Amino acid sequence: MSAGREGGAPGWETRPYRRIAVEEAYAPRELLDEYVRMLRDEPVEIGFRSLMGYFLTSTHPQPRSVVDRLADLGEQRIADMDATGIDHQVLSLTSPGTQVLDVARARAFAELANDRITEAVRAHPTRFSGLAAVGFEDAPSAIDELDRAVGRLGLRGLIANSHIKGTYLDDPRYLPILEKTADLGVPVYLHPQTLPDDAIRPYREAGLDGAVWGFAAETGLHLLRMITSGLFDRIPGLRVVVGHLGEGLPYWLHRIDHMHAKQVAAGRYEAIKPLQQRPSEYLRTHVFLTTSGMPWEPAITFARQVVGAERVMYAMDYPYQFVGAEVEQLECLPYPEEERRAFFQTIAEDVFSLRDREDETFGAPLSEEPELRDEAR
Numbered sequence: 001m002s003a004g005r006e007g008g009a010p011g012w013e014t015r016p017y018r019r020i021a022v023e024e025a026y027a028p029r030e031l032l033d034e035y036v037r038m039l040r041d042e043p044v045e046i047g048f049r050s051l052m053g054y055f056l057t058s059t060h061p062q063p064r065s066v067v068d069r070l071a072d073l074g075e076q077r078i079a080d081m082d083a084t085g086i087d088h089q090v091l092s093l094t095s096p097g098t099q100v101l102d103v104a105r106a107r108a109f110a111e112l113a114n115d116r117i118t119e120a121v122r123a124h125p126t127r128f129s130g131l132a133a134v135g136f137e138d139a140p141s142a143i144d145e146l147d148r149a150v151g152r153l154g155l156r157g158l159i160a161n162s163h164i165k166g167t168y169l170d171d172p173r174y175l176p177i178l179e180k181t182a183d184l185g186v187p188v189y190l191h192p193q194t195l196p197d198d199a200i201r202p203y204r205e206a207g208l209d210g211a212v213w214g215f216a217a218e219t220g221l222h223l224l225r226m227i228t229s230g231l232f233d234r235i236p237g238l239r240v241v242v243g244h245l246g247e248g249l250p251y252w253l254h255r256i257d258h259m260h261a262k263q264v265a266a267g268r269y270e271a272i273k274p275l276q277q278r279p280s281e282y283l284r285t286h287v288f289l290t291t292s293g294m295p296w297e298p299a300i301t302f303a304r305q306v307v308g309a310e311r312v313m314y315a316m317d318y319p320y321q322f323v324g325a326e327v328e329q330l331e332c333l334p335y336p337e338e339e340r341r342a343f344f345q346t347i348a349e350d351v352f353s354l355r356d357r358e359d360e361t362f363g364a365p366l367s368e369e370p371e372l373r374d375e376a377r
């Protein structure tokens with residue numbers, strides 16, 4: 001493998017910035033096998049059956065190609081990155097990750113995913129970073145795993161694949177986990193999942209429960225719940241990264257602020273209480289947006305206008321929306337070169353502390369043995 005290839009996609013040495021993609025999915029083959037077993041043997045959520053039932057049992061070449069790429073952290077993935085001009089991926093456990101598993105399996109598969117991602121980062125430190133998975137339903141073990149995966153293995157954030165069996169991160173049971181991310185100084189990537197059983201029916205019957213619309217409805221709701229519940233007032237150091245240009249919320253901010261203020265004044269809902277800021281302000285102070293699946297200039301320009309250009313960064317959503325041509329198109333975004341550099345490189349480096357990673361590992365041999373748990377490998 002040539003040095004050029006390890007440093008980035010071909011030509012990276014002469015480009016004005018590195019291209020970092022921050023919502024790039026991975027799944028251990030063992031987890032996919034476990035999903036297949038659950039689909040066969042267990043009553044599972046409607047959305048899980050709709051999504052993973054499709055990807056894991058379809059014979060169509062398109063989903064099969066996605067699944068093969070999901071499970072790869074080596075040659076195939078790096079070849080795809082090279083072919084599309086992606087220098088660096090921030091890896092995360094694919095949706096729904098651990099969030100459909102029982103407590104014991106959630107913990108074990110989180111550790112397995114974190115170990116595998118760490119191995120890939122150590123094998124290709126210039127090409128990969130990663131986020132940590134946890135089992136959310138057991139907060140003490142989730143905190144231990146964050147200490148291990150972020151504190152000792154060097155992963156750069158927490159992946160949250162939206163709801164946890166119909167519960168949301170504004171639930172007080174998850175507060176210690178979110179406080180831990182703030183203490184560690186890492187962000188939470190709030191990633192889509194299918195809607196929970198008590199919301200999915202009208203989406204499912206119309207075939208709109210997936211990435212076409214249902215994911216955004218679910219994940220936009222999740223982020224808005226985190227805002228209106230006062231979570232960011234309670235944990236001022238909490239930072240959230242959200243894909244798909246904010247899951248629709250940027251377009252709605254004016255009305256959300258207006259209606260939220262009216263409802264606070266009228267005391268209409270128990271759950272709607274005064275906040276320290278208007279709802280829209282939290283997107284400008286605690287939230288970063290990525291372009292995963294939304295390589296569309298009008299929407300990117302609008303999102304930058306309402307939340308700030310310094311809060312909008314690139315993501316591809318590999319391998320689900322793997323369209324290499326988007327990279328060249330986004331090179332033509334009508335912003336000054338310094339802002340395109342921020343969009344592709346420096347915002348991600350700041351949010352996920354990737355410059356530390358480069359200091360540690362660019363060209364330098366790894367001195368530490370990875371602290372991986374044998375039983376999870």
Ligand code: MN
Pocket residue numbers: 023025191243292317320
């Ligand atoms: Mn994604």
